[in-house]
Amino acid sequence: MGILSITDQHPLVQAIFNRNLEEVRALLSQKDNVNVLDQERRSPLHAAAYLGDIPVIELLIQSGANVNAKDSVWLTPLHRAVASRNERAVSLLVKHSADVNARDKHWQTPLHIAAANRANKCAETLIPLVKNVNLADRTGRTALHHAVLSGNLEMVVMLLNKRAHHSICDKKERHPIIYASFLGLLEIAKLLISRGADAMSKDKKGYTPLHAAASSGQIDVVKYLLKLGVEIDEPNAFGNTALHIACYMGQDAVANELVNYGSNVNQPNEKGFTPLHFAAVSTNGALCLELLVNNGADVNFQSKEGKSPLHMAAIHGRFTRSQILIQNGGEIDCADKYGNTPLHVAARYGHELLISTLMTNGADTARRGVHGMFPLHLAVLFGFSDCCRKLLSSGQLYSIVSSLSNEHVLSAGFDINTPDNLGRTCLHAAASGGNVECLNLLSSSGADLKRRDKFGRTPLHYAAANGSYQCIVSLVTAGASINEADYKGCTPLHYAAASDTYRSCLEYLLDNNADPSLRDKQGYSAVHYAAAYGNRQNLELLLEMSFNCLEDVESTVPVSPLHLAAFNGHCDALKTLAETLVNLDVCDHKGRTALYLATERGSTDCVSVLTSHGASPLIKDRRKKWTPLHAAAASGNIDCLHLLIDCSERPDITDVMDAHGQTPLMLAVMNGHVDCAHLLLEKGATVDAGDKKGRTTLHRASVTGCEDCVGALMEHDAFVLCRDFKGRTPIHFAAACGHATLVHVYLQAALSTDPLDAVVDYNGYTPMHWAAYNGHEDCLELLLEHNPFAYLEGNPFTPLHCAVINSQDGTADLLVEALGAKIVNSRDAKGRTPLHAAAFADNVNGLQLLLHHQAEVNATDLSGRTPLMMSAENGRTAAVEFLLFHMKADLTVMDINKNTALHLACSKGHEKCALLLLGETQDLGLINATNSMLQMPLHIAARNGLASVVQALLTRGATVLAVDEEGHTPALACAPNKDVADCLALILSTMKPFPPKDAILPFSFNLLKNCSIAAKTALPNGGSCPYTKDRHGSIAMDGCYSE
The missing domain is CATH 1.25.40.20 (Ankyrin repeat-containing domain)
Known part of the structure; x- marks a missing residue:
């Protein structure tokens, strides 16, 4: 919100700011708009309230000013009057029904404003009228929070006396006591605690009042809290105690008080840092560090990453603190988990003075750190030439040879050509860092220019890759091989071409006989690299200086430079190539x-x-x-x-x-x-x-x-009735996918296009079938409203069949409610009702719904099967149980092959279904019923190895001597094939004791009659094909949808 010029405001506003009552009255008498708004939607009453001009406020209100008008940030005139601490204006506005609970965009009420602006008299007027003194603003702060933040003791007392809660926290979970402690408001802190505030309350990050006071150096509050007996070493969410915080912030007086009260100087936080680590690294922590060391802090305590306080001091080059740590026993060569010592850290950050101190105190310059690097590696990698000079002057390998034995009797330091774990010497690091002074220092100290790392790269490769022109010049001048390839086949020219620095590096290499025609092991030349990295200038230079590069541009093996530039979005390089x-x-x-x-x-x-x-x-x-x-x-x-x-x-x-x-x-x-x-x-x-x-x-x-x-x-x-290769229209697809809005649009368009089109696909399905099958009730409802008789069109496997077979209870219920008995007992081409479909799907809810609407429980299809028989044959246990126990379905019904439900259950090996059926009958006629092949359930159960079913049949009196049309008893039915059964029959016929004569003659005759039959007749079909294969397109909608 900018500062607006008064001269640009409405005359009425100008008169108010000029405190010219007569002019205001005159303008209002001229019918000027009393509620006129400026750019920030502020009314004249906002201005008068801000100024606290009582006569003008009264005049404006009498002239119809909106007393609760809100500006662009939702501030009302009452907010403005309170902010100006004008209690008379506040009283007048309240008298004229100003809303004391109005909130601005920060959800602050006038009471919040009063508390924040030390408007005590205004608050006295507002408090009796507000709904809730504990109302929070958008940040979760109550008026009490704001009163504490403004340091207004009188306001705090007033609010507490009016039942303001000191225990309410804001969205950072901070109670008023934490703010009082942070700001050093000792009297307010005492008042809050005397009223029951928790001196150990924590915010979202675990900071207590002691942490808050320690961070801002509020020594008086710290002393008060310690006298209350708060837990001195209570950690926050990061494991930091108040002493950690005091040391980090450099609050030495607070740290001294905490130490004197017994705070643990060696307590680690979540990362393993002690207060001494924080004192070593912080800007103002020198006195804190000295205090801690003098009070027994462990100078060699290592964090979880292995960093000691000396490591932390080395990061920022805290020279004096490092000396104190060393003098008090700090380990010079203490290594962290990466192997870095304080000398490595000092070299990495370029602290020459600290390096001198560490080396004077015996730091090992040959100690290996991260990736096996010396401190010198890190110094030159980050371009600190002074550190490089210092390390070279004192740290290189030297030896003392005995004049008597001519043997090395003393050696120290490091070999400048010693590689790190990746084979890189200090010269590789210097070339990568780009500081030519470091590189020259190393070269003059005997660094090997031709040394390769584990990738086959020389220092020149690194200098070229990083675009270090001066380093390239120095290395080439010193004799580095310019066309030497690494293990990937890349020369320094490849890396220079890819580098995004100015073309000078590439130009220098080319001028010194670098070969641009050389390719790496993947077949890429320098031109490919320049194109892939979008370096137009490098690309132009290569094309200018070598005819061979033109061949590289046109080459597509393995990929053309044109493709590389296009893939990586380098339009400038692409333009150069396109022009070539x-x-x-x-x-x-x-x-x-x-x-x-x-x-x-x-x-x-x-x-x-x-x-x-x-x-x-x-x-x-x-x-x-x-x-x-x-x-x-x-x-x-x-x-x-x-x-x-x-x-x-x-x-x-x-x-x-x-x-x-x-x-x-x-x-x-x-x-x-x-x-x-x-x-x-x-x-x-x-x-x-x-x-x-x-x-x-x-x-x-x-x-x-x-x-x-x-x-x-x-x-x-677009034509909404266009059909695909299966005859399906966009309406079918929209209905199948549940897009009701599109279905509505299509139906309206279809009416105007071809109102007689039944919208049936080549399998006879309508959109209603698809919507019902997939459970899209909103689509189905639209289709029913459009044409409730659409279910009669196309495939007789109705939408209700589709719904129940896919267990879509919602669409099934909708269809039944809309169409009633007409559809409940409808039949498909095989004579199956929706009840058959529900039984096949084991859909008990669907069965309940259909039977509730008078579905015929014993209705038979064209093969003579009832829903019970359908569920028994397919092993639908829940459906069998429901139809048997709740609907008392008829067990005696036979299909066209004279199979009962019990025959069918046994024929498919559904043991549980068979046992459920047997549990409901003791009828010998049913138990010994034979089908068209003269097989009883016992024959079939025995053949399929259903031991528990066989036992149940036998206990219910099933006969064991009945023979089927093959002449086999149930015992012979157990045989794996007819030949085995015939053999078994012959054996049984000769066994003694024989049965009575009148029983054995026909039995033996039948056995012998059938044992020598040459032509094996096919068994009549004892049951129909599986439900899903009865007819094309009836139940197999899954196949349609899977496309």
């Missing part, structure tokens, strides 16, 4: 052009460069046969798409098809890119073009549910 090449339509191994890659990556500038230089937007890739247009449409890159369309003169460019017959419009809609769809339609894309399966763009929009895409297509007269 004749053919921009070369393809990579996947058949993609540079234009395709640029489009796929969404690089509009690259697409613009390529199209302006004649690249074709119609080249297709090898796999999907996508053009750049397909890639742009699929990824929603509208700017790229626009450029591609505009660069071609072909009128049918927008209708180019991929391997599946998809156009760019189809891909744009399928991925929900509405703006791309609009552009393609405007540019003439065929709205009803179909792919190889006959599906149009509208079919795709129906699946995704993108209403904006559908709207765009409908505006261009």
Whole structure:
């Protein structure tokens, strides 16, 4: 909110600020708008309230001013009057019904403002009128919080006396006591604690009042809290005690008080840092460090990463503190978990004076740190030449040779050419760091220029990669090999070409006979690297200085520079290449052009460069046969798409098809890119073009549910009744996917297009079938309103069959309520009712619903089977149990092959279903009933090895001597095939004791009669085919939807 000039304000506001009552009265008498607003939506009453001008306020209110008008930040005149601490204005506004509970955009009421602005008299007026003195603003602060923050003891007393809660915390979970402690408001802190405030309360990060007071150096509050007996070493969420905080903030007086009260000087926090670590690293922690050391702090305590206080002092070069630590026993060569000593740290951060101190005190310059590096590695890597000089002067390897034995009797320091764990010497590090002074110091000290690291790289490789021109010059002058390749085949020229520094490095290498035709092991030259990293100047230089580089530009093995530049979005490099090449339509191994890659990556500038230089937007890739247009449409890159369309003169460019017959419009809609769809339609894309399966763009929009895409297509007269290769329309797809809004749009369009079209697919299914099957109640409701008799059209396997077979209780209920008994007992082509379908699906809820609406529990289909028989054959235990126990379904019904439900359950090995059926009957007629093959349930159960069922049948009196049409008893039915059964029959016929004569004769006769039959007759079908295979397209809707 800026400061506005009074001269730009309305005359009424100017008169108010001039405190000219007569002018105000005159302007109001001239019918000036008393509620006129300025740029910040402030009214004249806001101005008068701010000034506390009682006569003007009264005059404005009498003239109709809105006493609760809110400005742009929702401040009312009452807020303004309170902020100005004008109690008379506050009283007057309250008298005229000003809202004392009004909130501004920060959710602050006038009481919050009064507390924050020390407006005690105003608060006295407001408190009796407010609903709740503990109301919080957006930050969670109450008026008490604001009173404490303003340091107003009188206000705090007033609020506490009016039942303000000291225990309420703000959104940082801070109680008023924490703010009082932080600000050093001792009297307020005492008052709050005397009223019951918790001296150990914690905020969201675990800070207590003691932490708060310690952080800001409020020694009096600290002393008071300690006298109260608060826990002196209570950690916050990070494990820091008040002593940690005091040392970190450099509050030496507080630290002294805490130590004197017994705070643990060696208590580690969550990362293992003690207060001494904090004192060593903090800006103002010198006195704290001395205090801690003198009071027994462990100078060698290591954090979880192994850092000692001396490591921490080395980070910022705390020279004096380092000396104190060393003098008090600090370990010079203490290593952290990376192996770094304080000398490594000092070298890394360039603290020469501290390096001298450490080396004077015996620090090991040959100690290996992170990745096995010496301190010298780190000093030169980060370009600290003074540190490098210091380490070289005192730390290099030297030895004393005995004059008598000519042997080394004493050696110390380090070898300058010793590599780290990755084979890099200090010279590699210096070349990478780019400080030529460090590099020259090393070279003059005997560093090996040709030493390779584990990747085969010399110092020159590192200098080239980092664009260190002076280092390159120094190394080449000293004799470094300029065309030496690393283990990947890259020369320094490759790295220089990739570097984003000015071309001087590359130019120098080329002038000194670097070979630009050399390729790495993947076949890439310096030109490829320059293109891949987008270095136009390097690319131009290479093309200027070598004819061989032109061949590299045209080469597509392994990938052309043009592709690399396009893929990485380097339009400047791409422009250089485009101006050099004749053919921009070369393809990579996947058949993609540079234009395709640029489009796929969404690089509009690259697409613009390529199209302006004649690249074709119609080249297709090898796999999907996508053009750049397909890639742009699929990824929603509208700017790229626009450029591609505009660069071609072909009128049918927008209708180019991929391997599946998809156009760019189809891909744009399928991925929900509405703006791309609009552009393609405007540019003439065929709205009803179909792919190889006959599906149009509208079919795709129906699946995704993108209403904006559908709207765009409908505006261009998309045909809603177009059919795919299975006869399905966009209405089918929308209904199947549950897009009710689209279904409504399509139905309206279909009425005007062809009101007689029944919208049935080639399997006879309507959109109503699809909606019911997938449980989309809103779609189904629309379809029922549109044509309630649509279920009579198409496949007799009705929508209710679809709903119950897929356990969609909601759509099933909707259909039953809408259509009643007409659909409940409807039959499909096999004569099966919805109850059969529910039984097949083991859908107990569906069974309950249908039977509640008078479904016939014993209705038979064309094969003579009831729902109970259907569920028994398919092992639907829950359905069997419900139909048996709750609906008393008839067990004696037989199908056309004379199978009962018990026969069917046994025939498919559904033991539990068979036992449930047997549990409901003792009828010998049912137990010994034979089917058309003369088989009893005992025959079938025995053949399938259902031991518990066999036992149950036998205990209920099932006969064991009955024979089927093959002459086999139930015992013989156990045989794995007929030949085995015949053999078993022969054996049994000769066994003694024989049964009575009148029983054995027919029995033996039957056995012997059948044992020598040569032609084996096929068994009659004892049961129908599985439900899902009875007829094409009846129940197998899963297959349709899986597409």
